[in-house]
Amino acid sequence: MALSKRQRAKVFRLAQYALLVVVIVVLALAADWTEVKRAFFNLDIAASMFPNVITTALKNTIVYTALGFAFGLVLGLVLALMKLSSVPPYRWIATIYIEFFRGIPALLVFIALGFGVPLAFGLQFDIYSTVMLSLGIVGAAYMAETIRAGIQAVPKGQIEAARSLGMSHGRTLATVVIPQAFRIILPPLTNELILLTKDSSLIYIIGLAREQYELTKFGRETLSRSPSLTPILVVGLCYLVITIPLGHLSRHLERRTGGRKIRTPESTGV
């Protein structure tokens, strides 16, 4: 009795599920659970990390990221406007900046500002300035291209309408173009924020005082006292607490801005 194509697919799928269940059962039986628990889920170690993992490490990660993002956004906007300028040298400078900082590792920028500048110029930044400048300088290079694309995506008619009402070029940019551009690029900017959150860990390369620890450094430091993966798992989960909601927010915004142009009575109710 020959099976139809649909029936064959069904049998094949059931076989895969069965195999998966067998593998899981075998692994569960074979595993040494006390050892697994010690290595990954040591509750004593996890408990010892609280509350500092939240009050210091998570807080610092958020503060460092926010500083870097804020500075990067401003610098990125300036670079985007330079890139769109009618003055060629502005465009050249912006292009060189963007190509340079997108092409080198972020870690190198952290080293440059953390060690290079102090050694070369005798200029010592505090930790907040270092992380703000480093993250901002790198983030700006990526955000500049995003912002430029957003500005160019604003319909030409919007600009013509503003100019027709007597707004100058600059006022049109500030009142009409940039607000609309940011609406358009909110989803990619949120993704940029997620990347910066993770890149904020690079500050570990610079010596940090205990109260300056961010998540990665905190996890690493706890690890040196506790022979278990638990600390890494805990700080990893702390990153996810930031990045997963941001990812959802980004996708939500994407759906909303994407749906705005083809707005129907049904979609407005959602």
Place this chain on the structure above:
Amino acid sequence: MTDDVAVRITGLKKSFGSLEVLKGIDATVGRGEVVCVIGPSGSGKSTLLRCVNLLEEPTGGKIVVDGTELTDPDVDIDAARVRIGMVFQGFNLFSHLNVLNNLTVAQRKVLKRSPREAQEVALRNLERVGLSEKVNAMPAELSGGQQQRVAIARALAMDPAVMLFDEPTSALDPELVGDVLGVMRELADEGMTMLVVTHEMQFAREVADRVLFMDGGYVVEEGPAAQVIGEPAHERTKSFLARVLDPTHQRPAS
């Protein structure tokens, strides 16, 4: 001379690259006069209108609006544009602002009116176009006809000396055209100076004081509406009108 003439266009030329779209246009719009520009697509009507507020930079000739020469290289074009209201085919309401802010933003930032005064002017002009109840709506929540009426109110809120209309009903569903034309008709009755590019022959015939027929970058024929549309003298005007007024070709693609 500037007292009775709102718009004076002399020898206007405009090229896009090697394509010459306007080949020497002379036209005037008197104060309080309604002038409709008709003609086949590609004849340069929209380009002519867009030159009158310098959205397109003329390649030659002279344009004087409300006593200001726009083609003077040292003109303060932003100040001059305040006196020229523009209504677009695609409405172009600011999509991130609600109706009220669409009407107040330029009043506050360009005319430096107080928020209170700007709001009063806005509400007065929304009432004029019959959309007072939409004051807090976002543009995307409005029909095309409503958006275009808001766009007219937005231009009126700046107290312009001249209103330019660039095919204001061409992007509308047929059943929404009437509302917009009704608002424009009222404006004309109130004595607003208007230069209107349109395919609505009925409107042109009834509302316009004068009609310009353009073809191939020239004004081929001009005169009172009844004369140009009713008894056209030129062969090209005749064949254009025959095509437009023929029911089976009522809306030539633009």
